[in-house]
Amino acid sequence: AAPMGKIGLGRPALPEEVAAWNHDILPDGTGLPDGEGDVWTGEEVFADNCAVCHGDFAEGVDNWPKLAGGMNTLNREDPLKTVGSYWPYLSTAFDYVRRSMPFGAAQTMSDDDVYAIVAYILFSNDLVDEDFVLSKDTFFDVEMPNADGFIIDDRAETELGLFSAEPCMENCKESVEITMRAAVLDVTPDHGGDD
Amino acid sequence: MTTKQKGNGASRRQFLTGAAAAGAGAVAAAAAKASGPDPLITEMQDWASSTGAGVDATPYGMPIQFESDVVRRNVEWLTADTISSINFTPIHALDGTITPQGCAFERHHSGAIELRKEDYRLMINGLVDQELVFTYNDLERFPRENRVYFCECAANTGMEWAGAQLNGAQFTHGMIHNMEYSGVSLRTLLNEAGVKPEGKWVYVEGADASSNGRSIPLEKALDDCLVAFKANGEALRMEHGYPTRLVVPGWEGNMWVKWLRRIEVTEVAVESREETSKYTDTLANGISRKWTWEMDAKSVVTSPSPQAPIKHGPGPLVITGLAWSGRGAITGVDVTLDGGKNWQKARLAAPGQSKALTRFYLDIEWNGEEMFLQSRARDETGYVQPTKNQLREVRGLNSIYHNNGIQTWWVKANGEAENVEIS
Numbered sequence: 001a002a003p004m005g006k007i008g009l010g011r012p013a014l015p016e017e018v019a020a021w022n023h024d025i026l027p028d029g030t031g032l033p034d035g036e037g038d039v040w041t042g043e044e045v046f047a048d049n050c051a052v053c054h055g056d057f058a059e060g061v062d063n064w065p066k067l068a069g070g071m072n073t074l075n076r077e078d079p080l081k082t083v084g085s086y087w088p089y090l091s092t093a094f095d096y097v098r099r100s101m102p103f104g105a106a107q108t109m110s111d112d113d114v115y116a117i118v119a120y121i122l123f124s125n126d127l128v129d130e131d132f133v134l135s136k137d138t139f140f141d142v143e144m145p146n147a148d149g150f151i152i153d154d155r156a157e158t159e160l161g162l163f164s165a166e167p168c169m170e171n172c173k174e175s176v177e178i179t180m181r182a183a184v185l186d187v188t189p190d191h192g193g194d195d
Numbered sequence: 196m197t198t199k200q201k202g203n204g205a206s207r208r209q210f211l212t213g214a215a216a217a218g219a220g221a222v223a224a225a226a227a228k229a230s231g232p233d234p235l236i237t238e239m240q241d242w243a244s245s246t247g248a249g250v251d252a253t254p255y256g257m258p259i260q261f262e263s264d265v266v267r268r269n270v271e272w273l274t275a276d277t278i279s280s281i282n283f284t285p286i287h288a289l290d291g292t293i294t295p296q297g298c299a300f301e302r303h304h305s306g307a308i309e310l311r312k313e314d315y316r317l318m319i320n321g322l323v324d325q326e327l328v329f330t331y332n333d334l335e336r337f338p339r340e341n342r343v344y345f346c347e348c349a350a351n352t353g354m355e356w357a358g359a360q361l362n363g364a365q366f367t368h369g370m371i372h373n374m375e376y377s378g379v380s381l382r383t384l385l386n387e388a389g390v391k392p393e394g395k396w397v398y399v400e401g402a403d404a405s406s407n408g409r410s411i412p413l414e415k416a417l418d419d420c421l422v423a424f425k426a427n428g429e430a431l432r433m434e435h436g437y438p439t440r441l442v443v444p445g446w447e448g449n450m451w452v453k454w455l456r457r458i459e460v461t462e463v464a465v466e467s468r469e470e471t472s473k474y475t476d477t478l479a480n481g482i483s484r485k486w487t488w489e490m491d492a493k494s495v496v497t498s499p500s501p502q503a504p505i506k507h508g509p510g511p512l513v514i515t516g517l518a519w520s521g522r523g524a525i526t527g528v529d530v531t532l533d534g535g536k537n538w539q540k541a542r543l544a545a546p547g548q549s550k551a552l553t554r555f556y557l558d559i560e561w562n563g564e565e566m567f568l569q570s571r572a573r574d575e576t577g578y579v580q581p582t583k584n585q586l587r588e589v590r591g592l593n594s595i596y597h598n599n600g601i602q603t604w605w606v607k608a609n610g611e612a613e614n615v616e617i618s
Contacts, residue, residue, distance in 0.1 A: 006387055009333045011543035013318055013326035022320055022407060022458050024398060025466045053275075074482030079593055081472065086483075098470040099406050103279070106305070145604045148496035150475060153487040159589055165492075167529065169604040175618070176534030176567055178605065182362040182501075182614035189270055190368075190449050 025095040029139055032094065036135035037116025039123040045113050046120045049102045058082075058124035071145065084125025088147045090139060122178035156168050199329040209440035257297070267298050268365060273354070275596050277404070280304045281348065283369030286495070286517065291544070292373050292552040296432050299372035302448065304346050304405030307354040307434040310454050315438050317384075317422070321398075321459040324389030331424075331438050337379040339422060342400035342444070343551045345519045347490050348372040349447035349474055352598040357582070359614045362390070364500040366604060367475030367614060369491075371519075373552035376442050380414050384458070394460035398467070399441055402456040406601075409450045410464035411443065415488075419444045422455060444489040445521030445550035447596070449474050479591025492580050493599035494528055494555070494572035505610030509563035518553045527573045532559070534567030534580075535602065541570070548600065549575075568615055572592040583616065 025031035037045075047056065053064040060066030070080025079085075084095050098114040100106045109117070119134040127142055128134075134142075182188065250353040258265060267282040274280040284300040298543030301307065312331040320326040339580035348370035354360045361367050385397070390413065397416045404548050411420070424431060431437045436453030443450045449469055464470070470485060476484040496516040505512060518525045530536040544554035555570070573578040583600030605615040 006389075007337060007383075008387075009336055010319075010327040010329040010387060013320055013328045017318065017328060018320045018326055021318055022459060023460070025468070026461075026463060027466050028463075053336065061370075064428075065275075074477055074483070076480065077592070079477060079481070081477075087472055089471065092466055092468050092471050098268075099408075100305070100404055103305070105406075142535075142586065148484050150471075150485045153484050153489075153524075155487065155489075157489070159491075159581075160576070161591070162580060163579055163581045163585065165579065167538070167571065167573075167579045169529070171536065172538070173534075173536055176536065176555075177618040178615050179618055180358040180616040181605075182359040185360055186605075187270075187360060188362040188501075189268060 009124065024165055025091040025098055027089040027091050029091060032136045032139060033111040034136065035115055036133050037112050037114070037119050038133040039116075039119045039128065039130050040122025041112075042116035042118070042123070045109075045116050049068070049109070049113075050103075050117065053103065058121055067121050069127075071146040074146070074149065079164050082125065084145060086146050086149070088150055090118070090122075090142055090144055091119065141151055157181075200490065218497065233391055234520075241361070241405040253410075254373055261290075264418050265298060265613075266422040268299060268369075270361065270366060271567075275589045278534055279304045279339045279348070281370060283365045284372055285365050285502075286369050286371070286497050287364040289497070290554065291379065292517070292554050293427060294372035296372075296373060296374065296427055296429070296435065296570075296585075298436065299374070299432075300348070300370050301434045302370065303403070303434070304402045304407055306531040306572040308403045308454055310402055310437065312438045312601070315402075315456075316457060317439065318457045319384060319388040319459065320393035321458070321461055323460050324391065327388050328339075329384070330452065334379055334422065334424060334439065337383050339377055340380055341375060341377050341421075343373065343375045343548060344374040344419065344442060344444045345371055345490075345552045346442075346448045346451050347493075347519070347521075349449055349487075349490075349508055349596040351448075351599070352538050352602075353595050355602075355614075356592050356594060356598055359616045362614045363502040363503060364495055364497050364602075368517075370448070370496075371517075371552075372518075376421055376423040377425035377428075378421040378439070381441070381458070383416075383418035384422060385416065387459070388460075390460055393462050393586055396461045396464050398459040398461050399450075399452045399455060399560040400405040400457050400459075401452045404455040407449070407452050407469055408465060408467040409452060409469055410467065411450060413460070415443070415446070421573045429509075443488075446492060446521075447458075447474065447490055450488065474536070474596060476594040476596050477596070478589075484594075487597055491520075492518070492520035492522065492525070492572045492578050494518035494525075494570040494580055495602045496530070496568050496570050497557045499568065499606055499610070499612045500604050501537070501614055505561065505606065508610070512559050513562040514559060514568065516541075516570050518547070518555055518570065518572035520572065520576075520578070521550055522548075522578065523575040524549045524551075524573055526575050528553075529571045529573075530555075530557045531569045531571075535569055535601075538571065547575075563608060565606075565608050568604040568606055568612075569601050571601055573608065 047169045058068035081161035212381045265288040269282040315331040316331040353369035400406045440453045482592040540558040541555040547553040
C-alpha cells in the first residue's frame with residue numbers, strides 16, 4: 001500500500017485479545033493448537049454433540065449435512081460432497097469445527113475434543129484406521145482424496161471471450177419449444193403472503 | 196397499525212365495484228369508454244372528507260397494508276432449518292434500483308445476531324505494523340464514502356441449474372439487494388494498521404457463531420471494499436450486519452461479511468470452509484473452481500413474471516427488469532418477445548453504474564398473444580449474458596453457484612407467466 005498519513009484512531013490490540021479471536025488454521029497447519037484426540041474418543045464426543053444432526057456415522061440426518069461418504073461422485077449427476085470426498089484441506093475441518101460447531105453451541109469444545117471429532121470424521125470416511133490419534137504431529141499423515149480437485153477461477157480463459165461475441169439481434173433461430181416448466185414441478189410456495 | 200378508517204366497509208365496497216368495472220372495460224379496448232359515471236369520482240369518498248392519520252401515529256413507518264405481498268419469502272425445502280438459510284427479495288414488485296432494506300433478502304449461517312454498537316469491536320491483526328482494535332465510534336470518525344452496489348448471493352438462481360424449478364422472479368433471482376452504503380474504505384483502515392510487504396491477503400470474519408470467514412486478495416481489499424455502517428441512509432438492519440458489514444463490490448455476496456469483527460492480513464489464503472466446502476463450483480469433470488469471486492453480467496425481467504401477471508389485457512404494456520454486472524457498468528439490455536428469435540434494445544432508466552443494479556424498460560403494444568420473454572445484459576467489458584445452455588456446455592449441471600443464464604418467462608394469452616426453459 002502506498003503510504004498515507006495515519007488518522008490516529010483505534011488502539012493497539014493486546015496479545016490476549018488477538019489470541020482470543022485469531023483462531024484460523026492455515027492449510028500448512030499454522031495455528032494448530034497443542035492437544036490430541038483419537039477415533040474412539042471422537043466417536044463418543046460425536047455421539048454426544050454431533051450425531052443428532054450428522055448421524056451416528058457422520059452420514060447425515062434428514063437434510064443436515066453429510067460429513068462422510070460420496071467418494072468418487074464428483075463427476076456424477078448428484079455429487080455427494082463431504083469432508084472425505086470433497087474438502088481439500090484437513091485444516092479447514094479443524095478450523096470450522098472448533099470455530100462454528102456444534103450448530104447452536106459453537107466454541108464450546110476443547111481442543112482435544114475437536115481433534116477427537118475430526119479423527120472420528122476421518123475414520124467415518126475410511127481415511128484413517130481405528131487406532132488413529134490426531135494431533136499436530138499426525139495432521140499431515142492424512143491424505144485428503146480431493147486435495148488436487150480444485151482450480152483457481154478460470155472464467156477469464158474459458159468463458160469471458162466466448163461470451164463476448166456480438167450477439168444476434170434478428171432471425172436468430174427457427175423455432176422455440178418449451179423443454180421444461182416450473183409449474184409442472186410445482187415446488188414453489190404459494191403466492192401472496194397476505195393470507 | 197391502528198389507523199382509524201371510518202366507514203371502511205362502504206368505501207371498500209365502492210372501490211371493488213369500481214375496480215371490476217375498470218377491469219371489464221380494459222379487456223374490450225385499450226381506450227375504452229366509461230359505461231357510466233365512476234362512483235369513485237362522482238361519489239364523495241371518506242378520505243376526501245374525514246381526516247387521515249396524524250403525524251404522531253407512526254414514528255417509523257411500514258408500507259401500507261395493501262402492499263402486504265411485497266415481502267421477503269423463504270422456501271422451506273431449500274435448507275435443513277431457517278437459521279442457516281436464505282430468503283428472497285420481492286423483486287417482482289419493486290421498481291427503480293434501490294432495494295428497501297425491510298424486504299431485502301437475508302442469508303445467515305447462524306442466524307441474524309443482535310450486536311449493540313457499545314459491544315462492537317473491530318480488530319485488525321496479522322501482517323501489519325500495529326495490530327489495532329476499533330470501537331464503533333472510532334469508525335464513524337474516519338473519512339466516509341457513499342456508494343451504491345448490488346449484493347448478490349453466489350447461489351442466486353442456483354436452483355435453476357438443472358432446469359426450471361421455482362415459479363417467480365423473487366425465487367429465481369431474488370437473492371439480491373442494491374443499497375447506497377455509507378462507510379469507511381477498507382483501504383483507510385488497513386493504512387491505519389500499516390500492511391507489511393509480505394501481506395498478500397486479508398481474512399475477514401464476522402462476530403456470529405458461523406464467523407463466515409473468507410479470504411480476499413489484498414489488491415481487492417485496497418481497491419473498493421468498504422466497511423459500511425449505513426445503508427439507504429440509515430443504520431444497517433440487524434439482519435444485514437448491524438452495526439457494520441463489509442461491502443465487496445461486484446463479488447459474491449458470501450464475502451460481504453456481516454457483523455464484521457476481524458480483519459487479518461495474511462500471506463496466503465486461509466482456505467476456510469466458505470471457500471472450500473462451499474462457494475466452490477464443481478464442473479462436469481468433477482474438478483471444482485475455487486475463488487470465483489466476480490458475479491458476471493446478468494438480468495431478469497421482473498414484470499411481467501409469474502408473480503406479476505398481465506391483468507390489463509392487450510394494449511400498452513411495460514416490460515421491465517433489472518440488469519447488473521460484477522465486472523463494471525451495464526451498457527445495454529436486449530429484450531426478446533419470441534424466445535430469442537428477434538431482440539430489441541431496452542431503454543435503461545439511467546446510465547449503468549459500476550457494480551450496481553440498472554433498471555430497464557421496454558414499452559410495447561401487446562397483441563394478447565403468448566410471448567417467450569427474455570432479457571440479455573451486456574457490460575462495459577463487452578461480455579454478453581449467456582444462455583443457460585451456453586453455461587451448461589462449459590460447466591455442466593453441478594456448479595450450484597454463479598448461474599447468470601438468460602431467464603425465460605412464458606407469458607400466456609391470459610396474461611399469466613411461467614418459468615420455463617426453451618429450446
